[in-house]
Amino acid sequence: MLHFSRLKTAAILIATAIGILFALPNVLPQSxxxxxxxxxxxxxxxxxxxxxxxxxxxxxxDGAALRKERTEQVRDEVRNVLREQxxxxxNLAIRDTTVSLRLRNPDDRDKALTALRALANPVTNTLFxxxxxxxxxxxxxxxxxxxxxxxTEAGVNARVRSAVDQSIEIIRRxxxxxxxxxxxxxxxxxxxxxxxxxxxxxxxxxxxLLGQTAKLTFRMVDMSMSPEQALQGRPPPESEVLExxxxxxxxxxxxxxxxxxxxxxxxxGFDPNSxxxxxxxxxxNNGAKRFAxxxxxxxxxxxxxxxxxxxxxxxxxxxxxxxxxxQISGSFTVQEANDLAILLRAGALPAPLxxxxxxxxxxxxxxxxxEAGKVAAYVATGLVAVFMLAFYGLFGVFxxxxxxxxxxxxxxxxxxxxxxxxxxxxxxxxxxxxxxxDSNVVIFERIRDEEREGRSAISSIDKGFSNALGTILxxxxxxxxxxxxxxxxxxxxxxxxxxxxxxxGLLTTMFTAYTLTRLMIAWWVKWRRPATLPI
Amino acid sequence: MPLIRYIPAQPKIAFMKLRHFTFPLxxxxxxxxxxxxxxxxxxLGIDFRGGTLIEAQASQATADLGALRExxxxxxxxxxxxxxFGSPRDVLIRLGQxxxxxEEQQKIVSDVRGALGQDYSIRRVESVxxxxxxxxxxxxxxxxxxxxxxxxxYLWFRFEWQFAVGxxxxxxxxxxxxxxIYSAFGIDFNLTSIAAILTIMGYSLNDTVVIYDRIRxxxxxxxxxxxxxLLDVAVNATLSRTLIVSTTTFFSTLALYFFGGExxxxxxxxxxxxxxxxxxxxxxxxxxxxxxxxxRASTVAAPEGxxxxxxxxxxx
Numbered sequence: 147m148l149h150f151s152r153l154k155t156a157a158i159l160i161a162t163a164i165g166i167l168f169a170l171p172n173v174l175p176q177s178x179x180x181x182x183x184x185x186x187x188x189x190x191x192x193x194x195x196x197x198x199x200x201x202x203x204x205x206x207x208d209g210a211a212l213r214k215e216r217t218e219q220v221r222d223e224v225r226n227v228l229r230e231q232x233x234x235x236x237n238l239a240i241r242d243t244t245v246s247l248r249l250r251n252p253d254d255r256d257k258a259l260t261a262l263r264a265l266a267n268p269v270t271n272t273l274f275x276x277x278x279x280x281x282x283x284x285x286x287x288x289x290x291x292x293x294x295x296x297x298t299e300a301g302v303n304a305r306v307r308s309a310v311d312q313s314i315e316i317i318r319r320x321x322x323x324x325x326x327x328x329x330x331x332x333x334x335x336x337x338x339x340x341x342x343x344x345x346x347x348x349x350x351x352x353x354x355l356l357g358q359t360a361k362l363t364f365r366m367v368d369m370s371m372s373p374e375q376a377l378q379g380r381p382p383p384e385s386e387v388l389e390x391x392x393x394x395x396x397x398x399x400x401x402x403x404x405x406x407x408x409x410x411x412x413x414x415g416f417d418p419n420s421x422x423x424x425x426x427x428x429x430x431n432n433g434a435k436r437f438a439x440x441x442x443x444x445x446x447x448x449x450x451x452x453x454x455x456x457x458x459x460x461x462x463x464x465x466x467x468x469x470x471x472x473q474i475s476g477s478f479t480v481q482e483a484n485d486l487a488i489l490l491r492a493g494a495l496p497a498p499l500x501x502x503x504x505x506x507x508x509x510x511x512x513x514x515x516x517e518a519g520k521v522a523a524y525v526a527t528g529l530v531a532v533f534m535l536a537f538y539g540l541f542g543v544f545x546x547x548x549x550x551x552x553x554x555x556x557x558x559x560x561x562x563x564x565x566x567x568x569x570x571x572x573x574x575x576x577x578x579x580x581x582x583x584d585s586n587v588v589i590f591e592r593i594r595d596e597e598r599e600g601r602s603a604i605s606s607i608d609k610g611f612s613n614a615l616g617t618i619l620x621x622x623x624x625x626x627x628x629x630x631x632x633x634x635x636x637x638x639x640x641x642x643x644x645x646x647x648x649x650x651g652l653l654t655t656m657f658t659a660y661t662l663t664r665l666m667i668a669w670w671v672k673w674r675r676p677a678t679l680p681i
Numbered sequence: 682m683p684l685i686r687y688i689p690a691q692p693k694i695a696f697m698k699l700r701h702f703t704f705p706l707x708x709x710x711x712x713x714x715x716x717x718x719x720x721x722x723x724x725l726g727i728d729f730r731g732g733t734l735i736e737a738q739a740s741q742a743t744a745d746l747g748a749l750r751e752x753x754x755x756x757x758x759x760x761x762x763x764x765x766f767g768s769p770r771d772v773l774i775r776l777g778q779x780x781x782x783x784e785e786q787q788k789i790v791s792d793v794r795g796a797l798g799q800d801y802s803i804r805r806v807e808s809v810x811x812x813x814x815x816x817x818x819x820x821x822x823x824x825x826x827x828x829x830x831x832x833x834x835y836l837w838f839r840f841e842w843q844f845a846v847g848x849x850x851x852x853x854x855x856x857x858x859x860x861x862i863y864s865a866f867g868i869d870f871n872l873t874s875i876a877a878i879l880t881i882m883g884y885s886l887n888d889t890v891v892i893y894d895r896i897r898x899x900x901x902x903x904x905x906x907x908x909x910x911l912l913d914v915a916v917n918a919t920l921s922r923t924l925i926v927s928t929t930t931f932f933s934t935l936a937l938y939f940f941g942g943e944x945x946x947x948x949x950x951x952x953x954x955x956x957x958x959x960x961x962x963x964x965x966x967x968x969x970x971x972x973x974x975x976x977r978a979s980t981v982a983a984p985e986g987x988x989x990x991x992x993x994x995x996x997x
Contacts (some may be wrong), residue, residue, distance in 0.1 A: 514942065541683075584930075591922040
């Protein structure tokens, strides 16, 4: 075990040198790093959000809202198609995700079934783009002339999937507007989106931007009765009561005259007269035409600007607006106007998103954590070093060199793999400082055993290494098994960061004990030709 | 002169005889653990219970906890806990959220943010909705079970079944005692705790496997030696290694506990206790239990390939 071919020696030393090279950027100051030649490794360990500060937000597509909206849409489609086909019906109603109705004339049954079945669309698998053969609606006929149209699970799932895809795009556009660096936005599971934004000063604003659907509609205010009357009695079927600013209520027509989809631009600004912050917007051709037609028809009447089912403002149309642009004023603060412009430019989410998990760490706490981690690492290293030197003397020096290389390699691997270092990850590093000497100690004790059994120094070393190998492998593989499970089930958060450093630590200690310590001892044996062991 | 020279090369401690004391002790600890789980339970963190945790730092030198408590109670947020966190300037606010929806929870977070205003800077916010916390519980239990199964499978594959079962019992013992520490001291039990438990599992197994390796080797070599005597020799032979590595690892966890910062304190405490327990159990549980599991020389197969002779191998 003590003979190393030149090739092997070179390989071990080169691996160590490469490790040092890749770990180096982590200790060099940024100013030095910039002046290094480009071929040198320059990537540092990626710090997790808990160390550099930032927000980790898990959003979930509101499946219930999506179902409800889709069911209402289906009800409207059912109404339209039956009207077109001149099929008489009654009791059109929604229960859960089913639209039911009763035919006036039982003879219409087949005709109605055909018409309703035509509403269903095949569900496509977005991943492969092929049809799964399932439909998004199921039409069933009950007794006594009732028909039911229900959403299928496959159809709902497909909608949730596509809502997630669209939302990711829109969220990306919204966050890009904040001008922050490199947000990480990714799908998680069937209906969730993980948003990680490093180094954000105002996490609350991020959540405000993410939490709004931002569905903008322009609708007419229904003047046929006052909102109070409508609230107490029954509002007209084609209108609904919506909340406005300062707790006011408005009776607003359900029909959407122009929607936010037709916007091409929105910018924050100030009203030249009132000096209030406003958002000015511009429609595309289609939107401009419809906006012109609406304002022409309704001069003197108020129209409502509705955002996510809340009235922002309801100005009276003084003159037709033909240019396709306008402004929204709603006693905004400057930031509110800014945010609204961002939301309108980025577009509306296909379904509401709710925040199901948030983990935000301020930059000051992150810096403190790094500092504390460093101190703990130094203290641990110091204690281990003193202990090992006191107990093993020269062999302790070998173990400490191996330990130093182990820590270096851990940083090198982390930098190269782009693995994220989290606070528990730092704990993992400190922990492995104490555990890293294990392989060396197992070897040293084995060597001592062999010498006790009457072997020569050199033969004991040789035998000690080969006997210890199996033990070290078994011991480390069992630890690796638990660490890998931790990695697989640790989710995306800090715990996975711990698993990463722990796994890397186990691998590098096995490497350093079996190559470096052995090489150092082999050199020492060659040089001193010891008759007895110093341990 | 290195200190290792002063450590007796072959200590002759009768560990196996001590099992008549240590087995009842371990059993008592496990029972006590069980009683504590049932009577006291765990201080479940927001990862598993859902809820919100806010760490804030006062702009003045010390945070006025009383005023803050009054202020937040006025908001009517339900169960609010406020405590000092590491230094008099830092406070930790916990908002328990059993049963409320994700949306309500988000509203509470922004309410508290608003209430803290200019007097405090918010250092950390963690908020876990009820749907996520349920998943985390399932995932964590799965992680622990899978961890145990994987280790058992590997040991079964590499050793004989007695070793696998012995290691499993030892590991469960360590997990129990660690959980007992969490329960007794009311340490926040969260995702990091699961990491701690799995790491302690790994560490304890590491320790156990080193001893088992030696036992297996000796059983092959000294077929005639009675098992208790053989186990004593094996444990004594590996004792210096066990103690040295436990000490260095103990140094690491201690450094983490005292210097690693407030966020890691619970984790480091559990790890520190875990290292002590892992060391104890590999000597006093893992080895002697083999006597009761019926390990015999005949049950231990010779190593694959190069079979070792029954006597001492010739000098190389």
